[in-house]
Amino acid sequence: MQEPDIRTYPHGIHAVDTRYVRPELDASHLVVRNGRAAFVDCGANSSVPSLLAALDALDIPRANVDYLFLTHVHLDHAGGAGTLMQALPEAVAVVHPKGAPHLADPAKLEAGTRAVYGDAVYDKLYGTIEPIPEDRIHAVRDEEVMLLGGSRFRFLHTPGHALHHVAIHDEDAKAIFSGDIFGISYRVFDNPAGEAFIFPTTTPPQFDPEQMHASIDRIVSYGPEAVFLTHYSRVTDVDRLAGDLHRDVDRFAEIAREWAGEPDAEDRLRHALHDYVAGRVVAHGAAVDKATREKWLAMDLNLNAAGLLAWRKRMEKQR
Numbered sequence: 001m002q003e004p005d006i007r008t009y010p011h012g013i014h015a016v017d018t019r020y021v022r023p024e025l026d027a028s029h030l031v032v033r034n035g036r037a038a039f040v041d042c043g044a045n046s047s048v049p050s051l052l053a054a055l056d057a058l059d060i061p062r063a064n065v066d067y068l069f070l071t072h073v074h075l076d077h078a079g080g081a082g083t084l085m086q087a088l089p090e091a092v093a094v095v096h097p098k099g100a101p102h103l104a105d106p107a108k109l110e111a112g113t114r115a116v117y118g119d120a121v122y123d124k125l126y127g128t129i130e131p132i133p134e135d136r137i138h139a140v141r142d143e144e145v146m147l148l149g150g151s152r153f154r155f156l157h158t159p160g161h162a163l164h165h166v167a168i169h170d171e172d173a174k175a176i177f178s179g180d181i182f183g184i185s186y187r188v189f190d191n192p193a194g195e196a197f198i199f200p201t202t203t204p205p206q207f208d209p210e211q212m213h214a215s216i217d218r219i220v221s222y223g224p225e226a227v228f229l230t231h232y233s234r235v236t237d238v239d240r241l242a243g244d245l246h247r248d249v250d251r252f253a254e255i256a257r258e259w260a261g262e263p264d265a266e267d268r269l270r271h272a273l274h275d276y277v278a279g280r281v282v283a284h285g286a287a288v289d290k291a292t293r294e295k296w297l298a299m300d301l302n303l304n305a306a307g308l309l310a311w312r313k314r315m316e317k318q319r
Contacts, residue, residue, distance in 0.1 A: 004053040006030075007233065009226075011173035015233040016054040018043030018080075021125070021299070024187055026076055027233045029177060030054055031170070033149030038067035040168060040177045041230050044079035045127050051080075052087055065091045066148060071179025072165040073099040074203070075113050075126050077230055082106070082130025093132050094146065096157060097139035098164035103132045116204055116306065140166060158219070160212025161201060167219055175226045181215045183245050184231040186296055191285040196235045199277055200248050201300060202307040209253045209311075216242050216249075251276060252308055260312035270305035277301060 005017035012032040020026035020043045028051055029040040037060050042051060055062060065088045070078045073095065081103060085091055093103055102109040106129035114122045140146070142157040154169040161180045168177040176182070180201045189197035200212065219227065220242045226234050227241075235241060252273065259268040274297065281293055288296075 002050075002053075004050050004057055006054055006057060009234055011170070011175070013170075013173060013175070013228065013234075014054065014058065015228070016051055018047035019050055020044055020047055020076055024232050027228075027230055029228050029233070030058070030060075031148065032058070032060060033151040033172070035064060036149035037065045038069055038148050038153075039065065039084070040069045040228070041071055041077040041179065042068060042080045042084050043077070044075060044125060045083050045129075046080070046125075048080045048083045048087070051084060062088050063090050067091055067146070068093045069153070069168055069177070070095045070099065070103075071167065071177065071181075071230065072096065072162045073102045073109060074162065074180070075109070075129070077179060078103070079126045079129060082132050085132050085136060086130065092136055092138050094138045094140050094155070096164040096166050097141075100137050100139040103137050104134045106131055112205070116303070156218060158215035159206070160208055160210075160215045161203070162206045165215075167215070169222050169224070173226070174224055175228060176219050176222060176224045177228045178219060179230055181212065182219055182227050182229060183241070183248075184300060185229055185235050185241070186232050188288055188292065188296055189281055189284065189286040192287055193285075195237065195284070196241060197281060197284045197286055198235065198241045198244050199280070199300075200245055200252060201231070201304065202249075202252055202311070203303040204307040204310040207307040207311045209249050212249050213246060216245050248277075248280075252304065253311075256308035256312045260309055260316075266305050266309050269308055270301055273301050273305055273308075 007015040014030040015027045018026045018028050028042050031038050068091050140155045145152050145154050152171040156167045158165050158167045158181045183198045183200045185196045185198040226236050255272045
């Protein structure tokens with residue numbers, strides 16, 4: 001077992017690399033307050049050993065983990081939830097009401113994910129999704145506040161990436177745990193000044209640009225000093241990044257409108273997205289070569305193109 005890769009931030013927040021696909025792509029955040037702990041998202045089944053190793057490295061008994069906060073149930077965020085909960089005897093999984101049934105019975109979630117990724121990729125990344133007993137699942141209301149070691153965490157229903165998405169406001173840290181609704185910001189794209197690069201994630205099947213704009217604004221309205229993304233961890237300069245996300249959501253939607261009705265629409269969408277996002281990376285001054293840039297963008301842009309095409313098809317049916 002490798003030593004866990006842990007980055008520690010103020011207010012007892014620890015980013016644990018889940019080692020999903022590659023290093024620094026997917027983080028679980030372990031929050032510790034007055035000896036009590038919670039994970040925010042957990043990666044896939046393969047991530048669970050790293051999370052348990054992080055508890056050991058930080059001398060946190062497994063019985064002291066009160067919660068697994070899930071921003072949504074997409075499997076890079078929650079695929080390992082059932083397996084992790086089996087190792088955490090006192091923990092409760094906290095999730096949006098629309099996500100709760102999928103934790104108790106993952107069959108539809110597995111089927112939907114296989115439809116997006118294909119069987120070969122699914123089997124490689126995720127494996128068997130373990131169910132969580134219903135009495136260990138809490139369906140959290142919008143604006144509901146939960147306590148961890150005396151600290152207040154407010155749950156915000158934030159659709160746009162998924163209808164069952166929540167973001168979590170950590171009042172003590174003046175921070176938001178955003179899952180996927182505040183985009184993706186890989187550290188490999190930081191520029192020499194240390195400024196983060198960000199772009200939206202529009203994966204299928206529930207991307208909606210109007211909802212995403214509203215959810216980004218809702219996060220900003222709390223005035224967070226930092227936002228903790230699952231992909232990848234802490235960003236600051238929140239107002240600038242929110243502006244970048246708003247602009248990109250609009251541009252992504254424009255690209256979808258331009259190409260959705262064309263032959264080979266998804267390929268055309270993907271190429272147009274690539275040219276736009278890659279151009280932004282270059283303009284940002286990220287110190288990466290072309291091969292590294294392409295490696296880091298490929299999977300997300302494939303999924304983004306599929307999600308944008310699904311959104312346009314949904315809009316056409318509603319006309």
